[in-house]
Amino acid sequence: MQLNLKEILTAFMVLFAVIDVIGNIPIVIDLRKKAGHIQSEKAAIISGVIMVIFLFLGKSLLTFIGIDVNSFAVAGSFILFFIALEMILGITLYKEDEDTSSSTASIFPLAFPLIAGPGSLTTLLSLRAEFRIENIIVAVIFNVIVIYIVLKTSTKIEKILGPNGIKIIRKIFGVILLAIAVKLFTANIKELF
Template sequence: MSLNLDFKEIATASMILFAIIDIIGNIPIIIGLKKKVGKIHSEKASIVAGCIMILFLFIGKEILNLIGIDVNSFAVAGAFILFFIALEMILGITLYKDEAPETASIVPLAFPLIAGAGTMTSLISLRAEYAVENIVVAIVINIIFVYAVLKSSGKIERILGKQGIGVIRKVFGVILLAIAVKLFTTNIQGLLN
């Protein structure tokens, strides 16, 4: 079995996943979660998110078909989740309330923040265009970057300060809202046809 590693495919898939995961834009959410739960396990969150993404890359479409959900429905559901997260960021409100979670490493950090519906939908779309091994390399590259950001979130917070984080939160909230709207409009057409 030979690997068909293609630098261009790896670079393109990495950039698409980087934009969808948007770990830089999620820094305010990560900092907020850290304040709520005290500690975020960067290694655990990164490994779980990476495993979810690789698993979904190989069996995602089959799982959705098995439970009778098409990719478009999954993407529209993901668009709603992103929409509400964006509203939280822009308006400074809390819609997601958890009964004092002990850790935020798996939920909501690894899933749905890092390996969410947008990421899953992108992986299914990428699989139709690129070699699987190139997508796996792109996932690994993104997970390494995610880990680095999670590990240094405290330093990033100190550098940016409270106002800087507030500004970034609102700006990326609007960007996330735009991604949610695009994900919704692109996939709602597929549902209606």
């Protein structure tokens, strides 16, 4: 097992930008109002489990259904691109279901697809091509801890940052995500031709 601090930090930052848990605070607060309560532990653990399982089985699963990693990464780059546009332009492209109870809100849409969604799953496969698996797992665990803390303290964070602070953070991460989407697209589109 070779832990590399640079790889862990890079993988952590990329996943953190893709998951955008700070930018999702308004959605979390909205879900909390609709559902009455969100099980932060459940949402964080389930999203972490989904990400680790996909890290190990994602490639095999894609091969089984006849999709190569590069095609999945290109498709994922489009999803990241649209998520980034949502963040930068303040528009909503993804519409969630209205049916929300406390337990379902913790799993859907919070754990999946907001936290462990197509963007983060695609990113995990891309990271796996570049980094050692144990470094990615450590980065996922750190992200799950941050997700849990943010979900648990989302109302306090919203009060501290205020609506404008959250908008600014969301736009900054939107630009970072857009850059990641472009890099993901250009790196993988070459492999397809």
